[in-house]
Amino acid sequence: MALQRVVLASQSPRRKQLLEWAEIPFDIIVRNTDESYPPGLPTDVIPIHIARQKALAVKECSEYKMYKANATIVAADTVVVLDNVIIGKPKDREDAIDILSSLSGKKHLVITGVVILHEGENETAFADITEVWFHPVTTSEIAYYVDKYRPFDKAGAYAIQEYIGVTGIKRINGDFYNVMGLPVSRVLQALNKLG
């Protein structure tokens, strides 16, 4: 309600939808960034590090500078963590099937790092963690999902709002929208604090 327009540094249709549902006005400016990270970072700091690279790449680009001086930039990166190991996006069909097989019947964490750059100077950064429990799912269900939905752009090889997420997830503890890619209620609170 009566927020300044922000710049979303993400092409994810899910993040776009979440800002729309939360009625946060935004435009999208994205620059490709290296999604690597230094060794030794704690798992919850890694997505913040990657989100910061995304935000800084936008801050430095000419499209942003011509868009609106000092518009607030919102960047995010989501990772899946199983047994303290980061699971990225699947490389191919077999990798997606392997990843989902490893999540079957177990708890994993979904961590989204958020970096908000305000007036070119001030950074608000946080990581939001949601615990997710999968039912045991069969290899045939997994292969069916991977072939039909092709989750190759998704950390952990699934979307919670698609077939395997809807039928295979037993429960969560935390923010559902964080699993979709953006802890949008915390983002809104951070934006409201900036004024």
Place this chain on the structure above:
Amino acid sequence: MALQRVVLASQSPRRKQLLEWAEIPFDIIVRNTDESYPPGLPTDVIPIHIARQKALAVKECSEYKMYKANATIVAADTVVVLDNVIIGKPKDREDAIDILSSLSGKKHLVITGVVILHEGENETAFADITEVWFHPVTTSEIAYYVDKYRPFDKAGAYAIQEYIGVTGIKRINGDFYNVMGLPVSRVLQALNKLG
């Protein structure tokens, strides 16, 4: 995957969408039922009682009998419970604002009772409980939501996937889709057991 078509005894567009996402084939047959319940029932038994009334009303109607002998019927009812008191659908605008004000900053429970009638004889019934924590939300945010989204058909006067749910809910513990109106992964497991 390769399930028999079921009859969904609900007009809720959210329950319809969840069965579609889970790829459970269905047709809809609904009969109006009394949503009252006997005094003294535990809070988790009340939505099962109401769901059973919905399922039995469909089982007895001529549309169902002409549709397909012995098709499995899935019925559900969702209630919100705050401090062990059932909160129903709001009576009017003021009641919706009062309900959401009472949920602000607190934990409540969303309980969906599910009744599955199989081959006219066998009943599978369960209640699924999700804990939901609201951030403190302001009266102006609540009034804005109620006037724009008119949540008069919703237990607890909100939908988790609409403005006040997206911006106002801090976290949940349990099945997100249960809060939307149907614990669809448990429904699918129950249907798979029926074979």
